[in-house]
Amino acid sequence: MANTLFKIQLRAFDELELSLDLDSDGTIKSAQLKGVGGPEMLRLLEDWRPRLKGSLAQVELPVGSSGPEIMLREILMKARGDWVEPYAEEELCHCRAVPTPIVRQAITAGADSPETVSRWTTASTQCGTCRKDVIALISALRTK
Numbered sequence: 041m042a043n044t045l046f047k048i049q050l051r052a053f054d055e056l057e058l059s060l061d062l063d064s065d066g067t068i069k070s071a072q073l074k075g076v077g078g079p080e081m082l083r084l085l086e087d088w089r090p091r092l093k094g095s096l097a098q099v100e101l102p103v104g105s106s107g108p109e110i111m112l113r114e115i116l117m118k119a120r121g122d123w124v125e126p127y128a129e130e131e132l133c134h135c136r137a138v139p140t141p142i143v144r145q146a147i148t149a150g151a152d153s154p155e156t157v158s159r160w161t162t163a164s165t166q167c168g169t170c171r172k173d174v175i176a177l178i179s180a181l182r183t184k
C-alpha cells in the first residue's frame with residue numbers, strides 16, 4: 041500500500057489528514073499527519089508525528105476524548121483496517137431529520153452524553169427510537 045490518504049473533516053471545526061507510505065509488511069516508510077484546528081489539534085500533531093513509525097499495527101492509538109484524539113484514533117483504525125462504522129445510515133434521527141454526520145460532529149466536538157447530543161443537534165428529541173443509536177455512536181467514537 042503506497043500513499044494512502046485518510047482524512048476526517050468536521051464542518052466548521054477541525055480537519056485531520058494522514059498520508060501513509062507503507063512497505064508490503066505494513067511498516068511505515070513515511071507518514072504525513074496534517075491538521076487544521078485549535079491548540080488541541082496543534083498539540084496532537086506535535087505529539088503524534090514522531091510516533092508514526094515502525095509497524096502500523098503496533099502504533100499506539102490515542103486514548104483521550106478530545107476531538108483531535110477521536111479523529112486520529114478513527115484514522116489510524118481505518119488505516120489498519122480495524123474500523124467498523126458504528127452507524128452506517130445517512131440519517132440518524134428520522135423524526136428530526138438529523139444526518140448522522142451532524143451527530144458524529146457533535147460527539148467529536150465534545151458531546152459526551154445523549155442529552156448533550158440532543159441539545160446540540162435536536163436528535164432524539166421526539167419519539168426516542170434513535171437514542172440507542174446516539175448512545176452507540178458516543179460509545180464507539182469516544183471509548184474505542
Ligand code: FES
Pocket residue numbers: 132133134135136163164165166167168169170171
Ligand atoms: S427517530 Fe429520533 S426522535 Fe424519533
